[in-house]
Amino acid sequence: MLALSATSEIVCESPRNVFALPLPARRDDMSAPLTEQLAQSSPSVYTAREDLFLEGDESSHILEVVEGVICAYRLLPDGHRHVVSFYFAGDLIGYCSQSTHTFSAQALTKVRVRRIPRHLLNQLIETRPQFARRLLKLAADELTVTREHMLCLAAKSAEARMAVFLLALSRRNRDTGADQSRIELPMTRVDIGDYLGLTIETVSRTFSKLKRAGVIALPRTTTVLIRDAAELEALAQG
Amino acid sequence: MLALSATSEIVCESPRNVFALPLPARRDDMSAPLTEQLAQSSPSVYTAREDLFLEGDESSHILEVVEGVICAYRLLPDGHRHVVSFYFAGDLIGYCSQSTHTFSAQALTKVRVRRIPRHLLNQLIETRPQFARRLLKLAADELTVTREHMLCLAAKSAEARMAVFLLALSRRNRDTGADQSRIELPMTRVDIGDYLGLTIETVSRTFSKLKRAGVIALPRTTTVLIRDAAELEALAQG
DNA sequence: CGGCAACTTGAAGGAAATCAACGTTAGTGG
DNA sequence: CCACTAACGTTGATTTCCTTCAAGTTGCCG
Numbered sequence: 001m002l003a004l005s006a007t008s009e010i011v012c013e014s015p016r017n018v019f020a021l022p023l024p025a026r027r028d029d030m031s032a033p034l035t036e037q038l039a040q041s042s043p044s045v046y047t048a049r050e051d052l053f054l055e056g057d058e059s060s061h062i063l064e065v066v067e068g069v070i071c072a073y074r075l076l077p078d079g080h081r082h083v084v085s086f087y088f089a090g091d092l093i094g095y096c097s098q099s100t101h102t103f104s105a106q107a108l109t110k111v112r113v114r115r116i117p118r119h120l121l122n123q124l125i126e127t128r129p130q131f132a133r134r135l136l137k138l139a140a141d142e143l144t145v146t147r148e149h150m151l152c153l154a155a156k157s158a159e160a161r162m163a164v165f166l167l168a169l170s171r172r173n174r175d176t177g178a179d180q181s182r183i184e185l186p187m188t189r190v191d192i193g194d195y196l197g198l199t200i201e202t203v204s205r206t207f208s209k210l211k212r213a214g215v216i217a218l219p220r221t222t223t224v225l226i227r228d229a230a231e232l233e234a235l236a237q238g
Numbered sequence: 239m240l241a242l243s244a245t246s247e248i249v250c251e252s253p254r255n256v257f258a259l260p261l262p263a264r265r266d267d268m269s270a271p272l273t274e275q276l277a278q279s280s281p282s283v284y285t286a287r288e289d290l291f292l293e294g295d296e297s298s299h300i301l302e303v304v305e306g307v308i309c310a311y312r313l314l315p316d317g318h319r320h321v322v323s324f325y326f327a328g329d330l331i332g333y334c335s336q337s338t339h340t341f342s343a344q345a346l347t348k349v350r351v352r353r354i355p356r357h358l359l360n361q362l363i364e365t366r367p368q369f370a371r372r373l374l375k376l377a378a379d380e381l382t383v384t385r386e387h388m389l390c391l392a393a394k395s396a397e398a399r400m401a402v403f404l405l406a407l408s409r410r411n412r413d414t415g416a417d418q419s420r421i422e423l424p425m426t427r428v429d430i431g432d433y434l435g436l437t438i439e440t441v442s443r444t445f446s447k448l449k450r451a452g453v454i455a456l457p458r459t460t461t462v463l464i465r466d467a468a469e470l471e472a473l474a475q476g
Numbered sequence: 477c478g479g480c481a482a483c484t485t486g487a488a489g490g491a492a493a494t495c496a497a498c499g500t501t502a503g504t505g506g
Numbered sequence: 507c508c509a510c511t512a513a514c515g516t517t518g519a520t521t522t523c524c525t526t527c528a529a530g531t532t533g534c535c536g
Contacts (some may be wrong), residue, residue, distance in 0.1 A: 078476045082389045102382050125370050132363050132370035139377035144340050146384050151320045153391040154435030197392030204484055238316045442516055
């Protein structure tokens with residue numbers, strides 16, 4: 001029921017790629033009363049392209065994604081948009097942020113989230129030091145993943161960035177038991193571009209290039225089939 | 239004596255720029271016995287360009303920078319180097335990372351650091367929930383700062399990145415009571431380039447361009463004088 | 477079937493990388 | 507103190523990759 005306690009243990013020690021974070025929850029390692037308190041809050045539902053919150057909003061709750069995909073983004077004064085991260089089922093959003101949100105969050109698909117009041121989180125930290133350590137581990141892992149993405153933006157070509165991106169989605173599939181070689185993209189080309197620091201044209205062209213090279217196939221615009229994972233890994237290196 | 243407890247309160251609520259993190263410590267808000275335990279460890283000293291640790295090394299301690307500047311970096315298979323962050327006096331390194339370091343750390347100047355054993359940190363988390371919350375806050379702030387830098391790399395021009403970088407250093411000066419308009423660069427052009435995702439040539443050219451425009455002056459290669467802070471702010475926007 | 481949004485593709489332009497040469501500074505030893 | 511050297515920094519010319527601008531095309535939903 002509650003992912004908080006479980007996820008941190010499943011996370012790999014040194015995540016190499018983005019989206020390498022959480023997995024489905026176990027419920028046996030939390031104190032029962034608190035688990036129930038957290039579980040009480042019934043999931044909120046959002047439809048595609050609906051904003052869950054905006055940058056600057058009061059963040060009295062943290063969110064656990066139960067179903068669907070969420071896009072965290074920021075709008076810049078010059079009109080640019082930057083996608084900070086994508087969050088999938090099992091992920092936590094805003095669990096360690098300021099008193100106001102530092103980014104906006106938009107549903108990419110139909111989304112169900114569980115809202116956990118921050119004061120309850122603080123209460124858990126007070127009473128269960130184990131819990132605090134796990135939360136710290138989660139924060140540390142998100143930091144590592146963010147740095148990995150930063151490195152990607154600082155030092156890699158469009159092709160390499162796309163390869164890293166696709167491999168991250170592929171690994172996420174593997175970790176959730178889905179087909180590694182078949183990726184359903186819940187996000188548009190604009191979302192991908194804003195995430196990778198590229199224009200939609202470059203994203204599209206790079207997809208075409210990878211397709212021409214036989215590395216991937218694109219039966220539909222939202223479906224990527226990985227044909228040559230080894231080559232994709234090589235391209236991801238740079 | 240110990241920065242851990244104090245820094246988190248001084249950190250601004252939503253840091254807008256890198257290097258906006260910690261400030262000198264206060265000691266009054268920690269339980270005395272533990273403070274003393276932490277203070278016992280006498281600072282280690284490193285000379286310029288000496289590595290404190292390498293990526294992959296066991297990280298049994300976290301480091302508090304007492305004096306000097308440290309450069310966190312990663313070496314990529316393709317020979318590229320990426321500078322993750324710079325750490326200044328008062329900053330904490332590796333306080334929330336994996337069991338092995340996810341980046342290497344090198345002294346840019348003579349450096350003194352206090353080494354705090356991780357097990358002691360865990361002990362503090364167990365016994366002092368306040369402490370755990372503060373550590374979480376520190377992690378959250380570093381995440382926010384990292385995301386800010388990521389945005390910079392993803393969406394800004396060479397000129398804008400340099401402007402953001404210089405303003406961050408300027409703000410750090412202000413926060414430590416030093417001259418806002420006079421920046422002593424402890425890092426080389428290579429370090430700056432690897433941090434901003436630019437080549438040394440571009441870094442150098444951008445410095446020259448800013449100088450020509452009267453935005454900054456460069457009496458020496460390691461000294462930047464900010465002549466037109468407003469214009470620099472404008473350039474930082476993009 | 478029409479209309480619109482998302483995506484693709486092509487051509488031209490620009491920002492930064494690369495390649496190459498020259499200056500400058502700091503550190504060393506005569 | 508000065509000459510020498512090597513690392514660091516600057517500047518210029520050229521190339522490359524990605525962006526921008528501009529049409530098309532596809533696919534979805536009424």
